[in-house]
Amino acid sequence: MRNFEDVLAAWPVANRDEIIEKTTRIDVLRTLDKAESAALSPADFLKLLAPAALDVLEDMARRAHELTLRYFGRAVSIFTPLYISDICTNQCRYCGFNAKNKQPRRHLSVEEAAAEAFAIADQGFQHILILTGDAPKLASPQYIADVVKRIRHRFASVGIEVYSLSEAEYKSLIDAGVDSMTMFQETYNPELYAWLHPAGPKKDYKYRLNAPERSARAGMRSIGVGALLGLEVFARDAFATGLHAWHLQRTYPGVEVSVSVPRICPHEGEFEVAQGVDDRQFVQYVTALRCFLPRAGITCSSRESANTRDHLLPLGVTRVSAGVSTAVGGRATEDLHNPGQFEISDNRSLEKMMADLTALGYQPVLKDWEDPVVRESAEH
């Protein structure tokens, strides 16, 4: 079986750039017509990412809106992240948790993490995403599993967004009750990746690239991928991200694949955004993803403003976070005012998010899946 590394290698950047360059407005419109009733190929997706598509952005939006309505209706899932440890051995140049950043760090005990999680459950959240820095000795797979086991009964779904793991480690976390994982490749350009990640375990590009597939083989139910927009030339990472999700869908048809669309924002340190993605390109990305992967969930984080997030719902976004803090602690344990991983632009609480979604004609969905085995065991 070909892994994603091979699939991506079959799409040399020069070939992609050539297709993008040749794409005309008419090509884009034809592709949008095709998307009405047929599956798009990766080459079609590439056309939707071409500058020519910006001329027909409203047409892109119309098609994306129609497909979103068809497959997701007016339902939007809500989750919240819980950072349980920000100690990190990596030196990612764009990240607030960069090991070189001199700042207070915090690692919650299992009981402290549980207290934070229960405070989240008390707010009404049923889907939670557990995050850690990359310090495998301290925030070990065993530690993460212990936290998950401790909190599992209070949530319908527990996801993880942590460093890359082995297949056996993913399996142990699934056994502990994890049903979804998110893995941001950050960039699909290996040279750029090497420069951005000068030290720490995350330096291993290929180990990270193939992590989603290891988790799929371990039996992960739901997998999210994403590039951090702003690092690489827009269309290159946008295409690779869509291709990654497409490959996972085709290779592991039982897995629910979703795409996250994080756009880089300033952090604790100084990082110059080399390839800033403007709002029009951002809309182009979301609508192109929707046309290429009509049934895939699209997650938009609180890095984006409330206004942007609200306007992206009709265009394809199906999952949003609320009540977000990217710092460790502060809900049920002491708030040490540690800096977060990144600055958030949308501070809406769960209650406010639900009210706003309702006002926009959307139904907030707090529970979209619950493992029946976990539920049965919780009830007995």
Next chain:
Amino acid sequence: MTASQILNFYGKAMEDPLIIGGEQLSSRLFIGTGKLGDDALIPRIAEASGAQVITVAMRRVEKGQKGIMSHIPAGMRILPNTSGARNAEEAVRLARIARAAGCGDWIKIEVISDARHLLPDGYETARATETLAKEGFVVLPYINPDLYVARACVAAGAAAVMPLGAPIGTNRGLRTKEMIAILIDEIDLPIIVDAGLGAPSHACEAMEMGASACLVNTAISSADNPPLMGRAFGEAVKAGRGAFLAGLGAVRGRAEGAVASSPLTGFLR
């Protein structure tokens, strides 16, 4: 005349109920609950469409009677579904949770292990049907219109079969018409066309063919006015049923219609 009656050849009222699991239904339209912007629309859609059966995804049902369940009108038959299940085991567990949650004994089996097309897995569906039928559930399996799968579901104890008209959510109509016609001919259980019906005319067409009922969700929930679309589907299903019972006239095809003389058999005259 009651809702389940129709006029016979002589203008007299006669009963035409749909019987599933021993229960008599007068409406042949089943509706869904997913994809709506506001669950408070559910009772309005139910009333406008006349539907008596409503399907609910257990994956979205919260503990207690919060959320979706609180919007379902009393007296409607709830058809919980196992959406999200990827194998028979998960579907069976979801069915049991539905029953324990007070949703009754009816269950629509949905086993889907293909996130790209959301097509049902016939083998796992038949397996789940067998287990649940033995446990006393009234099982309605959602299937591809495949004769072998349908027969397996019959053998497994299904109360009806629910073949798809087109991939779910596509609104593309009766793309699987020929295959559904075969099921209608061969399977001695109610055939309920589920998924893909995008317009009332599609539902009407399915009923004209002799389908026993239709389940419609996306086309209603994604309409600008879901209750009005619900009513349109309700009327279309009735019209199609009436046409089926009345007996449609034969359609003359080009080959037979256009030729006045009989060049090959004329010598017999």
